[in-house]
Amino acid sequence: MHTAHKLAFGLIAAAAAASASDVVQLKTDNFDEFVKENNFVLAEFYAPWCGHCKALAPEYEEAATSLKEKDIKLVKVDCTEEADLCQKQGVEGYPTLKVFRGPDNVTPYKGQRKAAAITSYMIKQSLPAVSAVTKDNFEEFKKADKVVIVAYLDESDKASKEAFSAAAEKLRDNYPFGFSNDAELAKAEGVTAPAIVLYKDFDEGKSTFTEKFDAEAIEKFTKTASTPLIGEVGPETYSDYMSAGLPLAYIFAETPEERKEISEKLKPIAEAQRGVINFATIDAAAYGAHAGNLNLKADKFPAFAIQEVAKNQKFPYDQEKAITFEDIKAFVDDFVSGKVEPSIKSEPIPESNDGPVKVIVAKNYNDIVLDDAKDVLVEFYAPWCGHCKALAPKYEELGGLYADSEFKDKVVIAKVDATANDVPDEIQGFPTIKLFPAGAKDKAVTYSGSRTIEDLIKFIAENGKYKATVEEKKEEEASAAPAATEVPKAEEAEEAHDEL
Missing domain, CATH: 3.40.30.10 (Glutaredoxin)
Structure with missing residues (x-):
């Protein structure tokens, strides 16, 4: 084929692919109208330069196609062009995904960013917390997801239904829940009401719960039985x-x-x-x-x-x-039996630790972080993390502001290389910043704002015991990009901290 023809053919194919997308691109002038007209919408707020957004794109497209027949719409908004709309929606990092049930009922998307996970999550969200199951829709409901829970109940058994409904409300993001009053259907499934059958497409195919209905017991059964052996x-x-x-x-x-x-x-x-x-x-x-x-x-x-x-x-x-x-x-x-001692990876305790930012390692973690007399702000970082490197000079300056203030003995600014030291905190991405308040170390608060010195000071003042605030030395702080975290790529996994 002639080069020009090849190019033309490629452009036509690309245009066809673009027009065939099942993801709807929205702008400020049509966003509100779209979410009013469609009962159930998943929206992605993205930036074209964002690596995580690029990785999500094909998964999002695939999920949109899968959900099309169920009339669940997937849309996207380019925040570099629709800045006001994204600010109105509280977007602080990319990508941000939110579920809309009309313009005033908005919840964060809590699933994983893979096509199958997006599809599964949205189908579960589109169902009631507990769906009515009959002999006519039973086979279809069983196939709604990899794990499906059905309670078989007598119509008069209100206590069991309430306990089941409470567990379903708590776990609705994870599993579809249904109930049936059909004694014949229960008999065909080998149970007598009240009972719960968890259907799964792995291991033995199903698990049965016949104990006294209690929301906590049902939740425990569901989590255990839904996990592959x-x-x-x-x-x-x-x-x-x-x-x-x-x-x-x-x-x-x-x-x-x-x-x-x-x-x-x-x-x-x-x-x-x-x-x-x-x-x-x-x-x-x-x-x-x-x-x-x-x-x-x-x-x-x-x-x-x-x-x-x-x-x-x-x-x-x-x-x-x-x-x-x-x-x-x-x-x-x-x-x-508690007879095995945990293995602890730690860098050496620094010989000198008098800088504006205290250095934490596993061996001095408790001494610094759990000092009950001090508000301690901790940055969990990775040496390879670009966001961490960008934050470093501002974080040093933040430490210096508190070290030179009246709060120098009450507020500690600290950091730990979470790839080289075992820490008791679950870290999903880098940097993660947490404040451990004095007198309430079990109530650490995770920071999610923009990484400016001004906003970090506000965070410490609002969440610390001492409400400590200091003045920036600079007259103005350059505007920062919204907060973002880096999750290790596969080739970086050797440096990652509990990340896959």
Whole structure:
């Protein structure tokens, strides 16, 4: 084909692809009208230069196409062109995703940024917290998602329905919930009311709850039964495991065959610890560097480790020993009994720590952060993080302002390299900034504003015990881009902190 023809053909194809998009581009003059006319809309507020936005784009397009038949609209707004609209919507970083049920009912999107996850989340959000299930819609409802929960109840059993509804409201972002009063349908499913059946497209296919209906018990059952006996840790599941609240046992292996073989070997241990420890394999060929975050060697596989997620503690299994059923069972049993000491990665405590920004390492973390007499602002950073490097001079200046003020003994500005030190805090991206108030160290507040000295001072004043405020030395502070965090890429994973 002639070069000019090729170019023309390419332009025509590109134009056709653009026009075929199922994502609606909105502007200030038609945004409000669109969300009024459409009952259920997911909106992405983005900037063309944003790397995370570019990565999201194909996933967002795919989800828009999947959701088209369900009349769920996906739209996008370019914040570099529609700055006023984005400011009105409270956009502080890119991309920001929000769910609109009309212009006045707006909630943040809480799902993952993959097509399947977006589709699943929006379908669940479009349903009532609890849907009525009949023999006519039963098969369709069962296939609504990978995990679906149905309660079989007598019509007069209001107490059980209230408990089930309370659990459903709390977990509606995660699972579709339904209920049925049809005794024949319950009988066909092998249960008698009151009972709950959790249907899943993995493991044994379904799990049943027949205990006394209590919202907390139902929630615990749902979380336990919906987690694969031995699942897989990856970019799409990592945050789910981190938010599950249970320790996570990692099985590192480089091939699917080896992961399957070890999983079969350890399956009885996972069954015995169900609801106590989650077990999952991880592809060591793709994510082997994550072993370093668990204080394992990142070049010796297969390997095994347990992470106490709630405290971010790591318990690596000796990599010089073979992974046998007997040895892993003994290790897991000792962990559950509290007989295994956590492994702590730490840089040395600095010989001198008198600068305007205190340096935290794992070994002095408690001494500095948990000093109950002081408000402590902590930046969790990574050496490779560009946003962290941009913040560094302003953060130093912030530390100097407090060091030279009347609050020098009441407010501490500190930082920790979260890739080189084990910290008890869950860090999802860099930099993460948290304030640990004096007298309330268990109520740390995460900062989400723009990273200007002025806004950081306001944050400390509003959330610290001492309401400490200082004056900037500069007459004006250059305007900063909205707050953003960097999540490690796959090739940077060896330097990442609990990130996949």
